[in-house]
Amino acid sequence: MSKKNNPTNQKQMSFIEKARRAQIVECAIETIAEGGYAQASLGQIAKRAKISKGVISYHFANKEELLEQIPIEYYMAWQSYIAPRIEAQKSPKEMLRVYIESNLTFVDENWKHVFAVIETVSNQRTADGKLRFAADHDETILLPIENILTLGMQEGIFREFTRPSARVMALTIRNAIDGFTIELMRKPHLDVQEYTRELVTIFDKSTKM
Amino acid sequence: MSKKNNPTNQKQMSFIEKARRAQIVECAIETIAEGGYAQASLGQIAKRAKISKGVISYHFANKEELLEQIPIEYYMAWQSYIAPRIEAQKSPKEMLRVYIESNLTFVDENWKHVFAVIETVSNQRTADGKLRFAADHDETILLPIENILTLGMQEGIFREFTRPSARVMALTIRNAIDGFTIELMRKPHLDVQEYTRELVTIFDKSTKM
Amino acid sequence: MSKKNNPTNQKQMSFIEKARRAQIVECAIETIAEGGYAQASLGQIAKRAKISKGVISYHFANKEELLEQIPIEYYMAWQSYIAPRIEAQKSPKEMLRVYIESNLTFVDENWKHVFAVIETVSNQRTADGKLRFAADHDETILLPIENILTLGMQEGIFREFTRPSARVMALTIRNAIDGFTIELMRKPHLDVQEYTRELVTIFDKSTKM
Amino acid sequence: MSKKNNPTNQKQMSFIEKARRAQIVECAIETIAEGGYAQASLGQIAKRAKISKGVISYHFANKEELLEQIPIEYYMAWQSYIAPRIEAQKSPKEMLRVYIESNLTFVDENWKHVFAVIETVSNQRTADGKLRFAADHDETILLPIENILTLGMQEGIFREFTRPSARVMALTIRNAIDGFTIELMRKPHLDVQEYTRELVTIFDKSTKM
DNA sequence: GATGAATGAGCCTTCATTCAT
DNA sequence: GATGAATGAAGGCTCATTCAT
Numbered sequence: 001m002s003k004k005n006n007p008t009n010q011k012q013m014s015f016i017e018k019a020r021r022a023q024i025v026e027c028a029i030e031t032i033a034e035g036g037y038a039q040a041s042l043g044q045i046a047k048r049a050k051i052s053k054g055v056i057s058y059h060f061a062n063k064e065e066l067l068e069q070i071p072i073e074y075y076m077a078w079q080s081y082i083a084p085r086i087e088a089q090k091s092p093k094e095m096l097r098v099y100i101e102s103n104l105t106f107v108d109e110n111w112k113h114v115f116a117v118i119e120t121v122s123n124q125r126t127a128d129g130k131l132r133f134a135a136d137h138d139e140t141i142l143l144p145i146e147n148i149l150t151l152g153m154q155e156g157i158f159r160e161f162t163r164p165s166a167r168v169m170a171l172t173i174r175n176a177i178d179g180f181t182i183e184l185m186r187k188p189h190l191d192v193q194e195y196t197r198e199l200v201t202i203f204d205k206s207t208k209m
Numbered sequence: 210m211s212k213k214n215n216p217t218n219q220k221q222m223s224f225i226e227k228a229r230r231a232q233i234v235e236c237a238i239e240t241i242a243e244g245g246y247a248q249a250s251l252g253q254i255a256k257r258a259k260i261s262k263g264v265i266s267y268h269f270a271n272k273e274e275l276l277e278q279i280p281i282e283y284y285m286a287w288q289s290y291i292a293p294r295i296e297a298q299k300s301p302k303e304m305l306r307v308y309i310e311s312n313l314t315f316v317d318e319n320w321k322h323v324f325a326v327i328e329t330v331s332n333q334r335t336a337d338g339k340l341r342f343a344a345d346h347d348e349t350i351l352l353p354i355e356n357i358l359t360l361g362m363q364e365g366i367f368r369e370f371t372r373p374s375a376r377v378m379a380l381t382i383r384n385a386i387d388g389f390t391i392e393l394m395r396k397p398h399l400d401v402q403e404y405t406r407e408l409v410t411i412f413d414k415s416t417k418m
Numbered sequence: 419m420s421k422k423n424n425p426t427n428q429k430q431m432s433f434i435e436k437a438r439r440a441q442i443v444e445c446a447i448e449t450i451a452e453g454g455y456a457q458a459s460l461g462q463i464a465k466r467a468k469i470s471k472g473v474i475s476y477h478f479a480n481k482e483e484l485l486e487q488i489p490i491e492y493y494m495a496w497q498s499y500i501a502p503r504i505e506a507q508k509s510p511k512e513m514l515r516v517y518i519e520s521n522l523t524f525v526d527e528n529w530k531h532v533f534a535v536i537e538t539v540s541n542q543r544t545a546d547g548k549l550r551f552a553a554d555h556d557e558t559i560l561l562p563i564e565n566i567l568t569l570g571m572q573e574g575i576f577r578e579f580t581r582p583s584a585r586v587m588a589l590t591i592r593n594a595i596d597g598f599t600i601e602l603m604r605k606p607h608l609d610v611q612e613y614t615r616e617l618v619t620i621f622d623k624s625t626k627m
Numbered sequence: 628m629s630k631k632n633n634p635t636n637q638k639q640m641s642f643i644e645k646a647r648r649a650q651i652v653e654c655a656i657e658t659i660a661e662g663g664y665a666q667a668s669l670g671q672i673a674k675r676a677k678i679s680k681g682v683i684s685y686h687f688a689n690k691e692e693l694l695e696q697i698p699i700e701y702y703m704a705w706q707s708y709i710a711p712r713i714e715a716q717k718s719p720k721e722m723l724r725v726y727i728e729s730n731l732t733f734v735d736e737n738w739k740h741v742f743a744v745i746e747t748v749s750n751q752r753t754a755d756g757k758l759r760f761a762a763d764h765d766e767t768i769l770l771p772i773e774n775i776l777t778l779g780m781q782e783g784i785f786r787e788f789t790r791p792s793a794r795v796m797a798l799t800i801r802n803a804i805d806g807f808t809i810e811l812m813r814k815p816h817l818d819v820q821e822y823t824r825e826l827v828t829i830f831d832k833s834t835k836m
Numbered sequence: 837g838a839t840g841a842a843t844g845a846g847c848c849t850t851c852a853t854t855c856a857t
Numbered sequence: 858g859a860t861g862a863a864t865g866a867a868g869g870c871t872c873a874t875t876c877a878t
Binding site: 440452453454455456457531540541545548549552581582583586587589590593594596597600601604609612613616618619620623624626 | 661662663664665667749750752756758761776791792795796797800801802803805806809810813818821822825826828829830832833835
């Protein structure tokens, strides 16, 4: 039943199967958002979903496969939210502004999910103790930012960014966004617009010639 | 045996007691650094220290008290490393540069400990599910940075920083430093000097008038 | 799974659930009867039931809830055994005789359970160290005896019993019955009929005008 | 060091040794009186005595030997309190009255110790699970009462008491006294004089011809 | 004599997982 | 498809006991 052996052909999943999985993942997200990664036992998740623990095991090969869905789903939603907004911009400067703005808006509107991703990504480990999602990060998350920076440099709008310095800049921008998520968790009444404006200013200035 | 009831007068602890506690905390740090917070059971820590589990319970009231030591010890070491270096500077601009430089050097030289702190702080929760160390963060970590920013603004060296915008700037700087720790964990051969130079540049530019 | 949150609607428990719980409680009783309260760990009880420790935790919220069932079950069985026999009597004198007789018979036929109740009631304590079942004792156990005494006094059959002296009399009768249980544990070949006859005589004489 | 191997020659114990043992036993009694048998760990007892756990192990072969002292000490104190008072009486009727009165007074004045004895005697078990002090009970505690009863019968003051019926009577009297201890623990403001008067009446009537 | 330190067994509980129905 | 039941390992913690100093 588990999709572990053939992860590509999701077509085989019935509608009902997909709905159940989505529901369970949703409850996993909420459970993590509320009590953190450690508290998110299958029992807790099942209780929130008002199903029995066995159901989870029926739909997912194991806990690992369930938790994997959280970053995967997130990445797809994030992608389809962010990408078109960036592509609609003409100048790299605008792209960067919109990248920051749309990310913060996305976080604000999906804070539970985003927080769950951070928790999962920074806690889930493989059997040998290595972080499970570390590898993907650079290419899927950082590269798009680096591309904007490189573009801006080539157009003479941004200052010079070599490969390593673009990487540091990209990381700093991501860290600012992820850090904003944590801050938002701790202070739900945070003024998001103001925070956004400040970040835009900071990275506008720090990328200038 | 635990000093939980009188946390102030550490003088009462014998030399041998202090040494054991330090050793256990050290092993806890290494265990967390290697396998993450979730893997750091008392059994794992004891195994690394080549002692029986009971010894840990003998020297610490409970797991919580043991893990508490990690941020506490870190903060003291960090304080005494960073503070004098900042105070030796005359201009806020230099202070900020030295803040970033000395933090990254400190992380580089204590990466296990720093990583363990990040894991502990972002995972340890109280019985009611709240993050245990969230409260302290603002005043002990962010305020010093905000003070530098305010000073620089008053001296006309930095751009204008109101209360909230100084907070965002301070957070962004901290996120960059903590994010560097994570990156260093994943890529031990990272060029720290280069990374440092880039961060200094980024925040130098973003604080300018 | 545990019914701790809704202790009243036992209807929700499936037949199989009820059977398992009953089996486990039965094994708890036997374990206590054989080795005393202190020896009755979940491990011991599970071993006797030939199940894994986890099963007990699955069916009972915690050890406390399991041990609670022992007095609860006992009280219901005792009630339905004693009450009708008392009510069938006309005179208070007969009531008292039948109370003693039926109690001793009940103990004789359920000595394991009764002993387990005594052990549980006199050892189980709340978190603050107070005896857990102390409060219920007076109203559920002593009051019925006091009522017989008062009735007998009003009918002029018994000597005068004020509130406090009826209480002492009732306590003395109960102590005699509970003490009989202990004695029966130590001397399984005790002549119950003779013991009963003697107790009836003692309390017949001591309640006379 | 332990006296376990030569329990008879207590002369070998130094004064200081005796004092230490007495102090520890005293603390054991208080610990049991306060929290019950199960709570009385060596750690708790040591803490109350403000000594280290090791000291207890130094003065007593093991926990068992320590707890043994509680009934032993009690029995000696009880003996020397009760016996002369009984012997001062001429008639068996007076003896019985004084037995009850002096026992209740003794309990009232030493309730901690008496309660600790009850807890110990009813909980301490040998390795094979048998109650440790069951055997002694009949001869040291019940026989003296039975002797009074037999004497009273021979003098024609009490009703007829055969061997078994004297035993039941003696047990009932003891149960009343021990039950009083428990009641006194639960209700410290109990009117001891009234309780005493009632018990005397009960057993006066129940032993009459 | 006395202590602090250490041990190792046992305790209650939680949990991911398996399986018959 | 779904469930309740069961398992067994691991977790944190307590405790009687031992021992070097």
